[in-house]
Every structure is written in C-alpha cells, then in structure tokens.
Amino acid sequence: MTSVLTRPASAADGRAQPVVFERDLDVLSNDPVNGEYMRLVLAAPREMLDLCRAGQFFNLLCPSLGGETPYLRRPMSIYGFYPERGELHFLYKVAGAGTRALAQLRAGDALNVMGPLGQGFRIDDDWQRLVLVARGVGLATLAPLALEANRLGRHLTAICSARHPDLLMSIDYFRELGAEIIPVTDAEGTSSLEHLEQVIEERIAGPGIDAFYTCGSNRLLTLLQRIGKRHGIPGEIALEQQMACGLGMCHCCVRPFRKGDKTVQLRVCREGPVFDIQEAMPW
Amino acid sequence: MTSVLTRPASAADGRAQPVVFERDLDVLSNDPVNGEYMRLVLAAPREMLDLCRAGQFFNLLCPSLGGETPYLRRPMSIYGFYPERGELHFLYKVAGAGTRALAQLRAGDALNVMGPLGQGFRIDDDWQRLVLVARGVGLATLAPLALEANRLGRHLTAICSARHPDLLMSIDYFRELGAEIIPVTDAEGTSSLEHLEQVIEERIAGPGIDAFYTCGSNRLLTLLQRIGKRHGIPGEIALEQQMACGLGMCHCCVRPFRKGDKTVQLRVCREGPVFDIQEAMPW
Amino acid sequence: MVDLSVDIAGLTLKNPIMPASGTFSEELAEVFDIECLGAHVTKTITRGLRDGNPTPRVCEVGSSMLNSIGIPSKGVGAFLDKVVPFYQAYETPLVVSISGNTADEFARLCSEVTVEGVAAIEVNISCPNIEEDGKAFAIRPSSTYDVMQKLRAATHLPLWAKLTPNTGETPEVARAAQEGGADALVVANTLLAMAIDIRTRRPKLGNLMGGLSGPSLKPIALRMAYQCAKSTTIPVIGCGGISTAEDVIEFLIAGATAVQVGTATFINPTAMVTVIAELERYLEREKLSSVRDLIGTLIDEEQKEGVVFMEAAP
Amino acid sequence: MVDLSVDIAGLTLKNPIMPASGTFSEELAEVFDIECLGAHVTKTITRGLRDGNPTPRVCEVGSSMLNSIGIPSKGVGAFLDKVVPFYQAYETPLVVSISGNTADEFARLCSEVTVEGVAAIEVNISCPNIEEDGKAFAIRPSSTYDVMQKLRAATHLPLWAKLTPNTGETPEVARAAQEGGADALVVANTLLAMAIDIRTRRPKLGNLMGGLSGPSLKPIALRMAYQCAKSTTIPVIGCGGISTAEDVIEFLIAGATAVQVGTATFINPTAMVTVIAELERYLEREKLSSVRDLIGTLIDEEQKEGVVFMEAAP
Ligand SMILES: Cc1cc2nc3c(=O)[nH]c(=O)nc-3n(C[C@H](O)[C@H](O)[C@H](O)COP(=O)(O)OP(=O)(O)OC[C@H]3O[C@@H](n4cnc5c(N)ncnc54)[C@H](O)[C@@H]3O)c2cc1C
Ligand SMILES: Cc1cc2nc3c(=O)[nH]c(=O)nc-3n(C[C@H](O)[C@H](O)[C@H](O)COP(=O)(O)OP(=O)(O)OC[C@H]3O[C@@H](n4cnc5c(N)ncnc54)[C@H](O)[C@@H]3O)c2cc1C
Ligand SMILES: Cc1cc2nc3c(=O)[nH]c(=O)nc-3n(C[C@H](O)[C@H](O)[C@H](O)COP(=O)(O)O)c2cc1C
Ligand SMILES: Cc1cc2nc3c(=O)[nH]c(=O)nc-3n(C[C@H](O)[C@H](O)[C@H](O)COP(=O)(O)O)c2cc1C
Numbered sequence A, B: 001m002t003s004v005l006t007r008p009a010s011a012a013d014g015r016a017q018p019v020v021f022e023r024d025l026d027v028l029s030n031d032p033v034n035g036e037y038m039r040l041v042l043a044a045p046r047e048m049l050d051l052c053r054a055g056q057f058f059n060l061l062c063p064s065l066g067g068e069t070p071y072l073r074r075p076m077s078i079y080g081f082y083p084e085r086g087e088l089h090f091l092y093k094v095a096g097a098g099t100r101a102l103a104q105l106r107a108g109d110a111l112n113v114m115g116p117l118g119q120g121f122r123i124d125d126d127w128q129r130l131v132l133v134a135r136g137v138g139l140a141t142l143a144p145l146a147l148e149a150n151r152l153g154r155h156l157t158a159i160c161s162a163r164h165p166d167l168l169m170s171i172d173y174f175r176e177l178g179a180e181i182i183p184v185t186d187a188e189g190t191s192s193l194e195h196l197e198q199v200i201e202e203r204i205a206g207p208g209i210d211a212f213y214t215c216g217s218n219r220l221l222t223l224l225q226r227i228g229k230r231h232g233i234p235g236e237i238a239l240e241q242q243m244a245c246g247l248g249m250c251h252c253c254v255r256p257f258r259k260g261d262k263t264v265q266l267r268v269c270r271e272g273p274v275f276d277i278q279e280a281m282p283w
Numbered sequence C, D: 001m002v003d004l005s006v007d008i009a010g011l012t013l014k015n016p017i018m019p020a021s022g023t024f025s026e027e028l029a030e031v032f033d034i035e036c037l038g039a040h041v042t043k044t045i046t047r048g049l050r051d052g053n054p055t056p057r058v059c060e061v062g063s064s065m066l067n068s069i070g071i072p073s074k075g076v077g078a079f080l081d082k083v084v085p086f087y088q089a090y091e092t093p094l095v096v097s098i099s100g101n102t103a104d105e106f107a108r109l110c111s112e113v114t115v116e117g118v119a120a121i122e123v124n125i126s127c128p129n130i131e132e133d134g135k136a137f138a139i140r141p142s143s144t145y146d147v148m149q150k151l152r153a154a155t156h157l158p159l160w161a162k163l164t165p166n167t168g169e170t171p172e173v174a175r176a177a178q179e180g181g182a183d184a185l186v187v188a189n190t191l192l193a194m195a196i197d198i199r200t201r202r203p204k205l206g207n208l209m210g211g212l213s214g215p216s217l218k219p220i221a222l223r224m225a226y227q228c229a230k231s232t233t234i235p236v237i238g239c240g241g242i243s244t245a246e247d248v249i250e251f252l253i254a255g256a257t258a259v260q261v262g263t264a265t266f267i268n269p270t271a272m273v274t275v276i277a278e279l280e281r282y283l284e285r286e287k288l289s290s291v292r293d294l295i296g297t298l299i300d301e302e303q304k305e306g307v308v309f310m311e312a313a314p
C-alpha cells in the first residue's frame, strides 16, 4: 500500500473527473511560530481534506494587502491536514511580496486556495523505519509525513537542522506524534555534513533505516544519494521550482531527472513535488 | 481686487517657486451627505489652505482599497477650506473606481493630495450681486464661492437645481453663509430652462445681477450665455475634462474656447477650471 | 435563452470562450468539466522532440507575467497517440497548435496533424524562422504569406494563424495571412520583454527574455484585434490579457468573433467558466439575443481610416 | 559621497534621472526645484502650429495609461521665444524634443532649434512619416537611417534618437540610428494600444488608439534598452514605466546610461526627486562609488547571442 494520491481513473465516459478544488477558505489563525516563520490555519471542507496527502501542496492566491500586489499564485506545502477538525495548515517563511501579503491575513479573512496538487510521499508497506532529514522551512513539507507515519504505525526519526536551537521548528510537533528527534544546529557545530553522515551511518548500523525523506537542500540530497546508494536504501525528496499554473499545464516548473541513462524534464507540480531521491539531480 | 490665485512672480534668480503641495493628509471624516454624495474632511496645514481659492481643485491619489485599483489621480474641486480650523473639504459623487476607493477611507487613514491647482473664480470689486446656478455635484465646485462672497461682503443668490428636493445639497450651507436660496427641482417641475430663464430675468429686472457663476452643464451654459449677452452681464463657468497631470504638463485636458474670432484649446487644469462664460463653447 | 454560439470559418463553437495555447491541457479537466468550453486548444507542438528553455521559465512583472517556456515537445507521434485521443471523449472541437522553425517542416507537421478528431489547426507563426534572421514569421508580411501558403497546401482543415505583437505592421501581416490562406486569425501571442533581478544582476528568466502575457498585454492585443478585423474579412479570435466577461465584450465590440483566455487561468483556474456565465448574464441584462450582436459594434465612424493602419506613437 | 554623474555623448549630467518628453514642462517647477534633475527634456514640438488630437486624450488601463495627445504645438517661434529662455535660469542641460512628418521639415526644425541654451536635441522619430505609409520612421531600419542622416546634417548638437516599441526590429533600427548619426538612443516611446468603453461602445480615446505608458510598458522597454545597448556603441537612455529607484537600477544594469521618467510623475509629481535620493542611498548601501559602476553589469554570458536579436515569441 502506498499513500500516493491515485487520481481517480477516468470515469465511464472517458472523461477526467474534477479532483482539484479552487475555493475561498476562512482564515482561523495566522501567527508567527518563531522569528522567521508563520503558521496559517484555514477552515477547510472535509471533501478537500480527505484528498490531501503528505507531500502535496496548494497554490495560494495571496491577497493584495498592505501595498503588496502578488500576481501569480504561490505554492505552499501542506503542513498539516485534519479532516476531523476541518483544518488545513501551512507553515511559511516571509520572503517576498506574496508571503508578506499572506502574513497580513487575519482570522476571518478569506484566502483562495487551489489543491491539493502534485504527488505526495510514498510509504511502502515494508518501510518500517523512516528517517527524515530537513532544514528550515523544509520541515513544513516533511511534517505531515510524521502524521502519516504515526497513522500507519511506522517508526520515524526526524533529523532537524537549523542555524540555531531557537529556530528549530516542529520539534514538539514531531515528538507528540511519537517521532524520535535528532536536532542538529550550526551554532552547536552539529549540523556539518560529516557529522550528519556519521549520525546516519550509526543508525543504519544500529536499528537500520528503510527509507529516507528530505527536501530542498542540495547538500542533503547529495549526502543521502551517497548513503542511499552505499546501503541500497530508497528515498524521496520534495523539490521546489518557480510555478505558474501548479496543475501541469504550463511546463514552467520542470527540473531534470535521471531515468536510466537519460535525462528527462519532469514537472515539479505534477510528477512531483516528491521525487525518487536517486533520480533527482543536484543543481 | 480679484481673488484669482496670482502665482508668485518668478524669484530673483528667474526660477519658478514651488507653490503646489503634494502631501499625505489625515482623513478626519468621510461621510455620506445624502444618498449619492460623500463629504471628505481632511486635516491640512495652514500654508496649504492659505493658498486655496474658491474654484480651484486638488488632484487626489485615490487609494487601492476594496479591490479598486485606480491609477491616475482624480481631480476634485475644493468644497471648503478653513485655514483657522486646518480643514480641507471635498464633496464627491461615487462614480467609478477612484471614487469608490475614496468612499472607503476612514478617519485616521491618509490620503495623498496635490494642489491647490488651477485658476479660481474671479470676483471683481464692483461685482456686488452674484448669482450662482448649479446642479448636482456642481454645487461642490460653487460652494466655496459662497464663503468667499460672504468674506468679501457681497450678496449671493444660489439657484440650486436637483432631480428631487431630497437631493438638494449645500442649501443649509449656503443659507448659513447668508446666501439667498432659490431651489428648483425636476420633481416639482421648477427646473426647466424656461422657468430658470424667467426666474433670472425677474431678478435682473428687480435687484439686478452683476455676475453669474455656473459649472458643468451644457444647458445652463447656453442659457447663461444668452442671458449674459442680452444684458451685458459677465460670468464664469467651471469646467471638467479628463486629466492626467493636473498641472499643465500633459495637454490632455484641453477644451476649445472662443477668443475673438479664433478657437483656442486651453487646458482645464491650468487656464481653468474656471473660464469666462462667453468664451466657453457648448459641447 | 441567449445564443452564445459563434462561427469560425465554418466551425461552430457553442460559445466564444476557449483557452489560449500553452495555458491549457488535459489536467484542467481535474478542476472543472472542460466540455463547457467553446473549443479545446492544445499547447504548440513541433515535429521532433524538444526540451524547451532553461529555468526559471516564468516570472511576475507587476500584475502580469513573463514566460520563456519555449516549446518543449514530445513530438508529433506522442501527440497523436496520447493527446488527441484524450479529447475524443468530448464533443468540444479540438484545435491543435503547431509550429516549426522552417516553412517546410511546419507544413509537414501540418499535414501530419490533419487527422480524425482535429477540428482546426492553429499555426503559431509567432515562432522564429531560422532560415532567415530568427525573427518570427509573423513579424513581416512577406514571411507570413510564404509560410501560410505552404501550410495551406498541407491541409484541408481550417487554419487559424496566430500573430505576434512584435511587429509594426499588424494590418499588413493580417492581410498577408489571409491572402496566404488563413481561415481565421488569433490575435495575439506574447510580447517580447525582460526583467532583471537587481540583487543578483541576472535576468529573471533563464532564457534572458520572455513573452509578456496577462493584463498588461490587453490594450495592445485589443488594438491588434481591431486592426485585424478592419483589415481582413476572416474571423478574428482575440487573445491577450482577457480575464473577465467585460474584457471579452471589449474584444467582441472591437471585432473579434471569439476569444482565448490564457494567463487568467493560472490565477483563477475556473476563470473561463465564470466568464461564460457572466457573458450570458450580460447578454440577458442587455436584452441581446445572441452574442453575435456584439461583434464589431464599435462606434468608430468619426475616426479617420488612416489612424487604424498608421502605427506611430500618437 | 557617491558620484551620480553620467556622460551622454559628451554631455555630463549630474545624475541619470530626467523627465520624458511630454510629461514635463515649466509648471513642474511649481512643485519642486527642477534644478535637481539630470536634464530638462521638453515636450515634442513641430515647426508649425498644431492642435493635437480630439478629447478624451487620456484613459486608464489597469495600472497604466493610454494617451493620444498628439503633438499640439505653438510652433518653433513661440518655443524659442518663451520656452527656451525659461530654462536659461537653470544650469541643468536643456534637451529639446522635435518631430516632423517629413524628413525635410524635421531637419529644418532641427537646425532652427540649434541655438544657444540648447544642450542636445531629442528627435522623436516615433512619429508618422507621412511621405510613406504613415508608419513611424523608427519602425523600419531604412526610414530610420534616412531621417537620421538628414537630421545629422542639420545640427552640430548631440542628437538623441527616440525609438518606438511598435517594431519587430529593435536591434536593426538601433543600429540604423547610430549609422545615420545618432549620438544616443532614447528607448522607448509609447506602444500603440486601445481601450473601449463597453457601456457606450466607443473608444475610450477620442483618437481611437493611443500610446501605452506606465508600469505595463516597463518589461518591454527594458528588453528594448538591453537590445539597443547590445547592438550599438552609443549611450542608451531607458524610458518606459520607470517609477522607482529599483526600476532605474534595472535599466542601468541592462545597459542604459541614464533614464527618463514619464507617467510616474503624473501619479507622484515628486517621483524623480525621490528616485534620485533613493538611487544615492542604494549606491551607498551597496558601497558603489559611482552610478556608472552599475551600467551594463547584467550577468548574461550564459545566454546565446541569438536570443538578443531574435524577436520571436519565446
Ligand atoms: C511545491 C512547493 C512547496 C513549497 N512549500 C513551502 C512551504 O511550505 N513553506 C514556505 O515557506 N515556502 C514553500 N515553498 C516556497 C514558496 O513557494 C516561496 O517561498 C514563495 O512562493 C515566495 O513567494 P514570495 O512572493 O514571498 O517571494 P518572491 O521572491 O517575491 O516570489 C517571486 C516569485 O518567485 C516564486 N518563488 C520564490 N521562491 C520560490 C521557491 N522557493 N519555490 C518556488 N517558487 C518560488 C514565487 O512563487 C513568485 O512567483 C514551496 C515551493 C514549492 C514549489
Ligand atoms: C476640475 C474638476 C473638478 C471636479 N470636482 C468634482 C467634485 O468636486 N466632486 C465630484 O464628485 N466630482 C468632481 N469632478 C469629477 C471627478 O473628477 C470624477 O467624478 C472622478 O474623477 C471620477 O473618477 P472615478 O474613478 O470614480 O470614475 P471613472 O469613471 O472610473 O473614472 C475613469 C477616469 O475618467 C476620469 N473622469 C471620470 N469622470 C470625470 C469627470 N467628470 N471629469 C474629469 N475626469 C473624469 C477619472 O478621473 C478617471 O481618470 C471634477 C472634475 C474636474 C475636472
Ligand atoms: C506559460 C505560457 C505558455 C505559452 N505557450 C504558448 C504556445 O505554446 N503556443 C502559443 O501559440 N502561445 C503560447 N502562449 C501564449 C498564449 O497562448 C497567449 O497568446 C498569451 O499568453 C496572451 O494571452 P493571455 O494574456 O491571456 O495569457 C503561452 C503563454 C504562456 C503564459
Ligand atoms: C501624456 C504623454 C505625452 C507624451 N508626449 C510625448 C511627446 O510629445 N514626445 C515624445 O517623444 N514622447 C511623448 N510621450 C512618451 C513619453 O516621453 C515616454 O516615452 C513614455 O510615456 C514611456 O515612459 P513612461 O512609461 O515613463 O511614461 C508622452 C507620454 C505621455 C504619457
């Protein structure tokens, strides 16, 4: 069993069926989680949340607020989805016009979202011991994996990297979900590639690792590709790229991937954002 | 003596001196005055108000609010200016994007204004009995004339025309300033050109009229031109035209005027918005 | 009940709203039932495989965008095998957009896509003509005429010629396209533009330059649609910055028979659905029985003929 | 202290910020001291009297505008008597913009404005050439070259050629202008566009069409400025949609030596003053001692030469 979103097969008449929502959702809260990040909580309908999978994203129509006039939608990973509570969460870093506008949303405002989009993380039936390695806002993308692992009864270790212990996010969240945490920080000198490699190798030698998950960073990608190859451990990476449509129509979000001895261009919004870690190409 | 704004003569070095302000002003209030009109009261500095003259206008940078994104500035006549109270008033009708945005301003918001601009009304020393004839939002332009007449100790009669008695604005204002009011309305059948002509002719025959003031309407213009010619009574009209710069730079706001036997194009923002009533051309 | 149908060179569309090439694909059917559209227009393909341009391929400029996707193509074989059959499930006419870097290759592709299930061929002559100086065919009347003649000979299907705004000779190019055999004109493609990231001092697009689309393009495309309607006798399909029913009405009044919606779908994936519904409501409100009553109704008699064709700064 | 001065074909400007022709006049001196500008550029004049176009002459389109002022002109006599003397009170160089409907009339005016007090002549070759088909001189390289040669022969003053965006041949036109004798290029004038009032079904401009200016034009003008800087060896003065110091920096990085600010002054009459101050602060922050260190610093080596000159939809 995998938790990849299998899009509904074409209906009897051969036509595709609508499975992507475009909706105005109410903002429940939008608060800073630490100096650099904000958590946005939206009220979402059950049928939308039921389609969500860890690793998928939404394309947000950031409002024109406070002099910011973002035009294109902005892609944001699902940070959390709670069908029972009717909540959809995003965790974002304020970067440019779009996220500055997002940051001004208040409870009661509406935000137009489109999604869920893309392919989520795969958790094969025999992947029991999962390890995620992430840094900064990348944790937003990997967080729902913890929820999923918990639901499926898998053991998850989260190696969380940050500049400074204060900036370590989501640790409590991971811990609540029963994940084991290994924090590493620049400030404590524990986040170097060498140290990370050592930590992971010890773990492989000890309890063992069935699959890796990471996102975003080139450094982590090459490290995990190397370790994965060495030990034959599969893995997945969530990638980013500039997007326009978020649906697969415009082909602006491509990245190169190794497929056998060929390089193919795949759409991050459609074939991704989650890809096989060995097929991803360092940039 | 005239109350036309004489722009400061060039300074000693031959250079023009700054006399037009561009400023963010605080909104003191912005309330409906009747179904169709809003009055905007801004806090303005003394040095700006001291330059204002009846008949002049400001070019307002309407904000981007509530989904409206007006781009060019919008010209608005000075409805009232009170150097002692530090207030600048506008009276406007909600028409399109710019005025819809204006209507959303709340006390405490800022509004960027540029002005005062253009040439105000002339009140020659021997013009004792003034008559203004106006309809609708045109009253906004003529209202400060009442203030000026009052200050100069002249007698003012305001013939105020509207669709319906409820829509008659500024009557109380005119009355407070000692003006005599003649209301005419469509609903009561008193606003026809014939009736107006009769009212004015009676007045000329009685106490006499030294000067007419009007604005905007083609019907009123031709009526007053005819009566003015017949009796040799001078007059002025405030005109409107689409504007971009408001200063005289772009030449988009021209209208044709009769100067002797020639037709000349004059800039409403610069040579106007107030013009000699006999030189104005019906449109 | 108002009648939204229009006729483009013998092809009846149930309404005048269709997607612009490159901003539409099978995936949009996951958001709404695309049967509601006037036509389905596919992304331009070339005969052979192509990768497209380097990333980033898109950036925002004000309230519009630049793209330099290029024309990544899986080739005509894959297109006929996978894409054409997908659209067979719909009754909406399928319009296939094609392109080529030489007139002969272009014409060959044109005959290859002349297959069952394709209702019309949109020929993207805004692409570079590499046999000459790399300028788009549709920049000059002569190269427009030449390529259209070859394309005309290659198919019996209706040919829609897609023009470029990167020219100072729109009326002449439009006439050349008609004379060369175009059955309709799509007006227009994106306008060459650029943006720079001042922090990195690099172009915001991997390809250096890209095409402007979205609201900024609208007044330019509208002017071109009007010029084309005035200077030819074939239907004009307006395209450029259209995102609301008011925009559509503006193009129809200017003389367009139908319109394409591009970038607006990225911002609002259901933009076309909304536009169709609002267009219908507008006609009802205005008591017009057919959308065709709007076409070419601009009151322009007072204008000098010369103005239409001049192309100088006003 | 950072150095803001730039050199345009032998003329030193104290800073690279000047107004665009037609968006500036003596009246702006009533808002701020115009001595702070890099140059004073006057509204285009023609030899004889002209009325300009019918009203309305301006309308809003999105966050930009269209104008069809035309070139109302009081003639060269009034200009020399009244306008030139006004600017003598300033040390800022005076640049006079001229235009003509035939090359000979244009050249005659060029020699007539070659007077004491005029530092350079901006030749608005984006105006219609009525001896040919009414297209602007600057639409084609050949007409550009011809008119520039006549203008060159008519004056010893620096000649700035103002190009039009209504062309698919920007690099060729730029080269033709240089070969014809231009000392600098102003890039660019407004782009032909249109807007319709759907309520009245009339064009929003009395002249039917007009020129697009403001933010929508920026990515197009920036692309042209870059192409011109790449294809000629004379200074380029960027113009189109510039309203902030960031916009200026984008144009300088693209290769412009100076810039003109037009429509932004209508929105914010002190825009140029703010831009100069912010440009200075930016240089300080970036620890650049001269604004000239920015010019042409775009990192574009990875781009194929061909891309620069291609002019096709990407
Ligand atoms: C699949 C996916 C999931 C993401 N999830 C998250 C998340 O959970 N939390 C988070 O903080 N960020 C996330 N990002 C990055 C996020 O999309 C950008 O930070 C955001 O778009 C920046 O917008 P801006 O207007 O604030 O910045 P600007 O720099 O002003 O944006 C300018 C343009 O560049 C695009 N852009 C800028 N940075 C990125 C980026 N890293 N990836 C793609 N496009 C970018 C913007 O979308 C916009 O079109 C994700 C990106 C992708 C592709
Ligand atoms: C000198 C002068 C003084 C004015 N004084 C007043 C006043 O005191 N109160 C008042 O309510 N109105 C006044 N007007 C008219 C006012 O400027 C317009 O109602 C306003 O610009 C409409 O803007 P909008 O965005 O709401 O409408 P829209 O119709 O969306 O405006 C579109 C464009 O047309 C222009 N425009 C629309 N109507 C007019 C008009 N009548 N005159 C000039 N430009 C116009 C706008 O400025 C804008 O650029 C005056 C106009 C002028 C020229
Ligand atoms: C991402 C993107 C890709 C495009 N690809 C194509 C294409 O392959 N072929 C084509 O003829 N036009 C293409 N276009 C141009 C559009 O079809 C349309 O002409 C243009 O975007 C203007 O319309 P709009 O402003 O509504 O987007 C593309 C536009 C965009 C934004
Ligand atoms: C109202 C107006 C009048 C203009 N008149 C002229 C003119 O007389 N001569 C000229 O060369 N350009 C003229 N232009 C074009 C500007 O100089 C400038 O090239 C163009 O507006 C683009 O710059 P912007 O986007 O900063 O306005 C005019 C522009 C506007 C908006």
Ligand code: FES
Binding pocket: A242, A243, A244, A245, A246, A247, A248, A249, A250, A251, A252, A253, A254, A267, A268, A269, A270
């Ligand atoms: S963002 Fe359009 S295809 Fe991925």
Ligand code: FES
Binding pocket: B242, B243, B244, B245, B246, B247, B248, B249, B250, B251, B252, B253, B254, B267, B268, B269, B270
């Ligand atoms: S509005 Fe510019 S000259 Fe009057």
